[in-house]
Amino acid sequence: MAARILHTLTHNNAVYWVTFSSDGRRLASASLDNTIKLWEFSTGKHLSTLKGHGDGVCAASFAPDGKTLFSASLDKSLRVWNLSSGATERTLQGHQNYITCMAMSADGKSLASGAQDKQVRLWDPSTGTTTRVLSGHTGFVHCVAFSPDGTLVASGGFDNTIRLWSAMDGRLARQLEGHTGAVEGVAFAPDGKSLASASADGTIKLWDVASGAERQALQGHSGLVRCVRFDNSGRRLASGSYDTTVKIWDPRTGRQLQSIRGHRNTVYAVAFSPDDQTLASASFDRSSIVWSLTARDRQPAR
Amino acid sequence: MINIPGPASKFCDGVSRRSFLRLGGLAMGGLTLPDLLRAEQAAGRSRSNKSLIMVFLSGGAPHQDMYDIKTEAPLEYRGEFQPIDTNVSGIQICEHLPRLAQMMDRLVPIRSVVGSEGRHAAFQCLTGQSVRSQPPGGWPSLGSVVSKLKGPVDPAVPPFVSLSPQMKSRTWSDPGQPGYCGMAHAPFTPNASGTADLELRGINHRTLQNRRKLIAQIGRLRHELDRNDVIDGMDTYYRQAFGILTSGKLMEALDLEREDPAVRDRYGRGSAEPAGYGDAGPLMNDYLLTARRLVEAGVRVVSLAYGRWDWHGQPHGTNFENARDHLPVFDQGVSTLIEDLHERGLSDDVSVVVWGEFGRTPKINPKGGRDHWPRVSSALLACGGIRTGQVIGSTNRLGEHAETRPVHFQEIMATLYRNLGIDVDATTINDLTGRPQYLIDHVHHGPLPEVV
Numbered sequence: 044m045a046a047r048i049l050h051t052l053t054h055n056n057a058v059y060w061v062t063f064s065s066d067g068r069r070l071a072s073a074s075l076d077n078t079i080k081l082w083e084f085s086t087g088k089h090l091s092t093l094k095g096h097g098d099g100v101c102a103a104s105f106a107p108d109g110k111t112l113f114s115a116s117l118d119k120s121l122r123v124w125n126l127s128s129g130a131t132e133r134t135l136q137g138h139q140n141y142i143t144c145m146a147m148s149a150d151g152k153s154l155a156s157g158a159q160d161k162q163v164r165l166w167d168p169s170t171g172t173t174t175r176v177l178s179g180h181t182g183f184v185h186c187v188a189f190s191p192d193g194t195l196v197a198s199g200g201f202d203n204t205i206r207l208w209s210a211m212d213g214r215l216a217r218q219l220e221g222h223t224g225a226v227e228g229v230a231f232a233p234d235g236k237s238l239a240s241a242s243a244d245g246t247i248k249l250w251d252v253a254s255g256a257e258r259q260a261l262q263g264h265s266g267l268v269r270c271v272r273f274d275n276s277g278r279r280l281a282s283g284s285y286d287t288t289v290k291i292w293d294p295r296t297g298r299q300l301q302s303i304r305g306h307r308n309t310v311y312a313v314a315f316s317p318d319d320q321t322l323a324s325a326s327f328d329r330s331s332i333v334w335s336l337t338a339r340d341r342q343p344a345r
Numbered sequence: 346m347i348n349i350p351g352p353a354s355k356f357c358d359g360v361s362r363r364s365f366l367r368l369g370g371l372a373m374g375g376l377t378l379p380d381l382l383r384a385e386q387a388a389g390r391s392r393s394n395k396s397l398i399m400v401f402l403s404g405g406a407p408h409q410d411m412y413d414i415k416t417e418a419p420l421e422y423r424g425e426f427q428p429i430d431t432n433v434s435g436i437q438i439c440e441h442l443p444r445l446a447q448m449m450d451r452l453v454p455i456r457s458v459v460g461s462e463g464r465h466a467a468f469q470c471l472t473g474q475s476v477r478s479q480p481p482g483g484w485p486s487l488g489s490v491v492s493k494l495k496g497p498v499d500p501a502v503p504p505f506v507s508l509s510p511q512m513k514s515r516t517w518s519d520p521g522q523p524g525y526c527g528m529a530h531a532p533f534t535p536n537a538s539g540t541a542d543l544e545l546r547g548i549n550h551r552t553l554q555n556r557r558k559l560i561a562q563i564g565r566l567r568h569e570l571d572r573n574d575v576i577d578g579m580d581t582y583y584r585q586a587f588g589i590l591t592s593g594k595l596m597e598a599l600d601l602e603r604e605d606p607a608v609r610d611r612y613g614r615g616s617a618e619p620a621g622y623g624d625a626g627p628l629m630n631d632y633l634l635t636a637r638r639l640v641e642a643g644v645r646v647v648s649l650a651y652g653r654w655d656w657h658g659q660p661h662g663t664n665f666e667n668a669r670d671h672l673p674v675f676d677q678g679v680s681t682l683i684e685d686l687h688e689r690g691l692s693d694d695v696s697v698v699v700w701g702e703f704g705r706t707p708k709i710n711p712k713g714g715r716d717h718w719p720r721v722s723s724a725l726l727a728c729g730g731i732r733t734g735q736v737i738g739s740t741n742r743l744g745e746h747a748e749t750r751p752v753h754f755q756e757i758m759a760t761l762y763r764n765l766g767i768d769v770d771a772t773t774i775n776d777l778t779g780r781p782q783y784l785i786d787h788v789h790h791g792p793l794p795e796v797v
Contacts, residue, residue: 055618057662057670075661076618099661117660141660159660183659201711266425285666308669309662327666 050087061325064105075099102145115145157184175213199226228270241268283310396640402701403626404655408723409744412454441672444680450734453726457738457747461703463719466516473758482525482777488646489523489530498643503533508649525776598642625653630678658714696729729764731796755790
C-alpha cells in the first residue's frame with residue numbers, strides 16, 4: 044500500500060539518520076556526506092547545514108529544548124551543536140573506531156553511542172565526558188537505545204545479541220539471544236515494557252524487557268532489516284530494510300499494516316513525528332522521505 | 346603564466362598593465378601554454394581524428410557484480426544481484442545495468458583482465474605499465490603518447506584532456522603523466538586545480554559557472570587588445586596560446602550550457618561532488634557528455650575518473666548498497682555515451698574503454714563488502730571500429746581468477762593504440778637517455794584478435 048510523500052530531502056551521499064524535533068517543526072538528517080541538514084517540516088525547506096564532522100554522520104538528535112543538536116560520526120566523535128549559530132559547542136571523544144549509532148535519553152541529559160570498537164559509551168553532553176564504558180559485546184556495536192525512563196540502555200551488534208545495561212551503574216542487566224544475524228536496530232516501546240529489534244536475519248523480534256523473553260518474530264521484509272521504531276502511542280512499529288521498503292506493523296498482533304515503497308536503496312532509519320501523523324525515513328539512496336500516515340492518504344499501491 | 350602587458354605609462358583603454366589573465370598552469374604539468382606550443386612546434390605532426398574516451402572507475406569495481414554474475418557460486422560469493430539477459434543471446438550481466446544489457450551488441454565486456462599491480466592508482470590504466478622499474482623519465486600515459494606522435498587535430502584544441510578532478514588521492518586523480526614524452530604532452534585538466542587560478546579582470550574562477558558570460562567577456566577583451574595593438578607585441582606562442590584560450594573552440598566544448606538540456610538529461614547530469622565517502626571521483630555523467638564534445642572538437646584522448654568503487658563494506662555501506670547507488674547512474678551515463686557516439690556517426694572513430702585498477706574479493710567480507718583483488722578484474726570496450734557483441738574471457742565458478750582467455754592490461758592498451766592508428770610493434774619513443782622504448786611489451790602482448 045502506498046503512502047503520500049510530503050517531502051523528499053536530499054544529501055550528496057547516503058542518508059543514515061533522520062529525526063524530528065520535539066515540537067515537530069523541524070527535521071534533521073545525517074549523511075555519509077559528513078553533514079547534518081536541518082529542514083522545515085511544514086514546507087520541506089532546507090534551513091541549514093551543519094558541517095564539521097570528518098566522516099559520515101550516523102545519528103543525530105535534537106535536544107528537548109530544540110536549541111541544541113547532538114550528533115555522532117564515523118570520525119569517532121560526537122558533537123554538540125548550537126542550532127542558532129550552527130557552531131560546534133563541544134566535541135566528545137573516546138571511541139577508538141567508527142561510531143555507528145547514538146541515542147539520547149528522553150531528558151536530553153545523557154547520550155549513548157556504539158562503535159566498531161565493540162564499546163557502548165554513555166556521555167554527559169553538558170561536560171563532554173564519558174560517564175560509563177559498557178564493554179561486553181564481542182563484535183561491532185550497531186545500535187543503541189535508551190528506555191523511556193532512562194534507566195536502561197539497549198545495544199545490539201554483530202555478535203547477534205542484544206544487551207540491556209543499567210544506565211545507572213553500567214551493569215549488564217540482561218542479554219537477549221535469538222537473532223541469527225547481526226542486530227541492526229533496537230527500540231523501546233513508549234511504556235518501556237517491550238523492546239523491538241531489527242536484524243540482518245530479516246526479522247524483527249519483540250521482547251519482554253522485564254523477563255527478556257522473546258514474544259514474537261515479525262517476518263515480511265525480504266532482506267536485512269536495518270532499523271525499527273515505535274510510534275509515540277506504542278500502537279505501531281515502523282521498520283526499514285535492505286529491500287528498500289518501510290513497513291508499519293501492529294506490535295500487539297505482529298500483523299503488517301502497510302508496506303511503503305519509494306526508496307531505491309536500503310532504508311537506514313525511520314522516525315515518527317511527535318503527533319504520529321507523519322513518518323520520516325532515511326535511505327542509502329541519498330534521500331530522506333517524509334510520508335503522511337493519515338488514513339486519507341493511504342492509497343492502493345500502483 | 347601569461348601576462349599581457351599594457352603600454353608603459355598609462356592604462357590601455359580598458360586594459361591595465363597588470364596581468365589580467367593568469368592561468369596558474371592551465372594544469373599542464375606546470376608548463377605554460379606558450380611553452381607547450383613551442384614544444385609542439387618542435388616536431389612535425391600528422392593529423393587524424395581517431396580518438397579515445399577512457400573512463401577510469403576509481404577504486405576497483407567489483408567484477409563479479411557487473412558483467413560476470415557468478416550464478417553457480419554460493420551466496421557468500423555470488424552476492425545479492427541477479428543476472429539479466431542482454432540483446433545478445435547467451436550473454437547476461439547485472440540486473441542493475443539494463444540499458445547496457447539492451448545494447449550488448451555494441452559492447453565487449455572483458456571478464457578476465459589480468460596483470461594488475463594492485464595499487465589504488467589510475468597509472469596502470471593510463472599507461473598500461475607498472476610503476477616499478479620505469480625507464481628514465483617514466484612511462485608516459487597513452488594520451489601523452491598520442492599527443493607526441495599525432496599532435497593536435499586543431500591548434501586551438503589540446504590533443505589530450507583529462508576531466509578528472511583533483512582528489513586527495515593523487516594516484517586516483519592522476520590525469521595521465523607525460524613521462525619521457527615530456528611535459529609538453531601533459532594533459533589539459535580543466536577540472537583540476539589550475540582552473541582555480543583562472544582570473545580575468547573582473548571575473549574569477551567562480552564565473553566559470555557561467556561560461557557564456559566568460560566567453561563574451563573574453564571576446565570584448567580581445568577586441569580591446571586588438572584595438573590597442575597589444576597582440577602584435579606578443580611572440581608567436583603567446584599568440585597561439587591566446588588563440589587557444591580565446592578561440593572558443595575548447596571552451597565551447599567544455600561549456601555544457603551550450604548543449605541541449607534534453608541531451609544533458611539523457612546522460613543524467615550527475616554531481617561534481619565526490620561520489621563516495623571521503624575521497625572519490627564524481628558520478629558526473631556531464632563529464633561523459635563533455636568527453637563526447639571534446640572528441641568532436643578534436644581532442645584525441647579524453648580521460649576521466651568516475652565514481653568511487655572501493656567498497657569494503659560497513660560502516661560506509663555494503664558493496665551492494667554502493668552498487669545500487671552507482672550502477673544505475675553508470676548504466677545511464679555509459680549507455681547514453683555509446684548511443685550518442687553511434688547516433689553522431691562517431692562510433693568507428695572514437696574508442697571507449699571503461700575499467701579500473703583491479704577487481705574485488707570473491708568472498709563477501711563480514712562487513713558486507715569486497716576487498717581488493719588484483720588477480721582478476723573486468724573492462725568494457727565499445728566503438729572504435731572493433732567487433733562488438735561478444736564477451737572475452739571468463740573467470741572460475743567463484744570469480745577468483747581468469748579461467749579462459751586471460752587478457753592482460755597491455756593487450757587492451759595495444760588495442761586502443763591500434764584503434765588510434767599506432768602500431769605497438771613498430772612504434773618507439775626515446776626515453777630521457779635517448780633509448781628507444783616500445784609503448785608496451787609488444788613481444789608478449791598485442792591487440793586483441795577477438796575484436797580487431
